[in-house]
Amino acid sequence: MDVLVCVKRVPMVGGRVVLTADGQEVDTRMSGFTVSPHEECAVEEAVQITQRSGGTVTVLTLGPPEAAEQLRDMLALGAHRGILLETDGREWGPVATAAAIAAAVGELGPGAFPLILAGNEAADTGGYQVGIRVAHALGRSCVTGIKRLEVAGDVVRAWREYAGAQEEFEVALPAVVGVKEGINLPRYPSLPGRLRAKRAEITVLRPAWQADGLRKVALRVPAGSAQRARVLGHGTDAVPELMRVLGEIGVLA
């Protein structure tokens, strides 16, 4: 089965978020880029599915020309082909993003990609909706939040956690499934994988930007999160002081 996996290029923010002077973007001059762990797991899941039962894995991203890097990272994990929906770098909202993804898939005919995997939510904007909107646009069933997946003939069985229990869904193919980190343990890219990824062909399409009903005005870092920890001491010398603090907090029986 041919599986499509949607991934999004996001800044690799570490210990502190720094914004650009105009408050419009995360300052990425000092950081690299990555994709959400949810999406990395979606790629791993697709690779495992096709290794078991044949087919190919295509990774798709909508983003600036540089987002080809993220496609190559995913190709190095075992995906076969890449599709870049190239933008001019402006932020796309979830409605427009889903419409562009659905249009690109729709172009390939109704039989294309019986299974589309997405992350549960994008790491940066966290809209929780692109996969579901793609499913509606293509007239498919959809389930999200999935942490275990089995393809059985023309259905997928999918499990997720709810209130400490497992919920099970059975979804007929063609379908869209939103997955969460934890569904598998992604492999590290192999050297042959990296070499293959370098050479792999990436199809580039250029959808037209569309305004979304939800528009960013500005970003800000939440106030009141920065403080300075009181140092209790160094090494094992600090243990009596640490004991005192734990007692104060009330966690020592």
Add this chain to the structure above:
Amino acid sequence: MSGPDARECESSGPIAPPDSHSFPVLCLLERDGDGVADGSLRALVLARSIAGALGSGRVMAVVFGPLPAGPDVSGAVVAEVAVGGVTDLCVVSAEGLSGYAPLAWARVLEQLLVARQAPAVLAAATDRGNEVMAHLGALTGLPVAANCVSAAATGDGTWQLVRQRWAGSLLEEAVLEAPCALLTVAADAALDDAAPREATRPEAVPGDEAVPGSRPPAARPGVIAASGLPVVTFTPALDAADLRVRATESSEQGGGMSLATARVVIGGGRGVGGPEGFAVLEELAGLLGGVVGVSRVVTSQGWRPHRQQVGQTGTKISPELYLACGISGAIQHMAGCQSARHIVVVNTDPDAPIMSRADYAVIGDLNEVIPALVAAIREAGGQG
């Protein structure tokens, strides 16, 4: 959009039916045992403030079955929403709608939205809330704003929102342009007038003292519940396709204390050095009646399973104490522990980013500090 044959069972007569021209703000309620889930009560706070600002003051809470033997609604649900500013309670019941079905739930909200001309529909930003609202957005063609911490109508048909990005590490001020605002409300958002759950729960609801062993009072279509809240039963028009995806089976997970609700969490990151290093953290967690939580480096190395991961793509915790050992404090990790009441860290690096998010720090090697702490606790407890 909506099925034309959607039926609403409302009685007329002495009990006034909800005014269909009152444009209620709709709020999806998830249940938690007999009552309403905390996240939904939080969503109600925002729903109430929106309805107040719009002038109608009407908030219609929408709750799904399964309801025991007909359209009954649990007394606890009624009691909680009555004090949460809800003016109408809508109980949804339909053939085949006994469990969770994301598309069907969205269809129900769509039909209510259209029938009531709701200015806004809210849900908690939970797995279910976000999923149902995304379906609702797709069905109606409306935009959806997830993880909002505030929302206000501007009067010119747009909304001013503040919503979380990066799981709350960043806030976005946004404008939403839509005839009906579809919003989910962040679980850990500090809402302006968010009253704690205890404070809003009534001492007792008059007439709600159920006979021991009996079911809570039944709410019939159009009946005023014991608390004075009008309750309607809504029977949506659903077809087979709407009900195709639904939770068919629920099995309990392996027991043990849950990371999300543990009172003490002992965190371990890359600094633990390998899978063996967690034995002493487990021992400490055991002594303090807590559990071990880890960073993503630890799970992606395969040292510990993902269900122990704290953070943006793991579990959000809210313990009394989070003792983070060998964890640098990346924003995606901190997004999972910002509700911890006290954060204490053990780290060799006095300049690690986590130092600016913690209350107390021990500068040192966790492989020395933690065993010494375990020994001290055992000694203090007389188990030397």
